[in-house]
Amino acid sequence: MNQELHVFVTVVEKANFSHAAHALHITQPAVSRYIKNLESSMNAKLLERSNKMVQMTKAGEIVYHYAKEILNLYGKMNVLVTDLMSEPSGMLNIGASYTYGEYILPHIIASIRTDFPKITPSIVIGNTREIVQQVRARDIDVGIIEGMITDEHVVMERFLMDSLVVVVSAEHELAGKESVSFSDLDEEVWIVREQGSGTREVTEQMFADHKLIPETIMEFGSTQIIKESVEAGLGISFLSTSAIRKELELERLKVLNIPGFPIQRPFTLVTQDTEFRTKAMDVFFKAIKAT
Structure with a gap:
């Protein structure tokens, strides 16, 4: 099922079976079989093909939305299991509002990189609302915002004044x-x-x-x-x-x-509502709370 969802998402985003096959390094008939199997398991037609273009049906839109989330969670599961057996390393996607992100965060990242060179930070700067939205959408692992806002879909913790x-x-x-x-x-x-x-x-x-x-x-x-x-x-x-x-x-x-x-005013840590974290995130949390 995981491979079928991956193929389906690729077809939707490429809007073409042959382009999807090229991106996935498989044959076009193989792509068609994956889509047919997925439609059979869903008991619904998911894609319409016309003039070599592909469009989603209403059922396809639903499957695409949740397939993206499922694949994202599956990837994070693999990262966490692998991370459990190794030293802190890998990508760390951080979002921060302007004040913290531009004037405080660079010094913290420099310190982390000195002690843990295998951690690779990726930083996005945006205003408070944008950062919270990106944490909710799981586009970033952790956000740091100025002040507090109400959002039941994320976890917020004040850590610095x-x-x-x-x-x-x-x-x-x-x-x-x-x-x-x-x-x-x-x-x-x-x-x-x-x-x-x-x-x-x-x-x-x-x-x-x-x-x-x-x-x-x-x-x-x-x-x-x-x-x-x-x-x-x-x-x-x-x-x-x-x-x-x-x-x-x-x-x-x-x-x-x-x-x-x-x-x-407080600076606030924004995270996804999960009990699992990578070692890289633990390192980051410890560093920012020590400032």
Whole structure:
């Protein structure tokens, strides 16, 4: 059945029996037999062929959806069994939101690679919603997001606190003030992250908590662009201290001294709802929790 599902998925994705046969390194009659056997076991027609193209029937769409998941789980089962008998190694697919992924994660990966060179990380950077969706879809093994969101299909665990501050250019008129109130910020241009970002979520919560309604908001999709824009004097922003270490050391940005700041938020580990993990994942979990 596993081979039949593999052949079926390949035919669907290649949209052609001969192309699927070439990709699978088997003959086209063999492909036809696998599909016929699968249709017989399902007691349903799964594919329609016309003008050398292949299209799924409604039953075929159902089988394709679950076949992808079954094959993915089968592959993970093999990886886990093999991994049990060996040292930490293999692919580790990690997704992280921008702040953690761009400013903290690289140092952790470098440390892991020093001690466990057979572990091969693959990193995807996205906003909080995107990372959770990819964990749900099993496209990545583990995700790290900013803050917390509700999703019953994944497991979430807070593991590290992050500090956020209001920053301005070193040349900004507020940069030299000993203390700044929110009334000083009413007319400032605020540069914020896009919707779906964990930093955007905590920024809006900060606005609400302090009854701040900015007259002008500029929305950018990258923390790096926001930092460059603030440094250039385009506006001010609310950013993680993890993301601005170099700029503070070089005195290109200044943190405003506002009562009640910095504001804390958690970084959260997002995993699939399973009791089994590879040794590579165990190594990764131990490393991030030690930071």
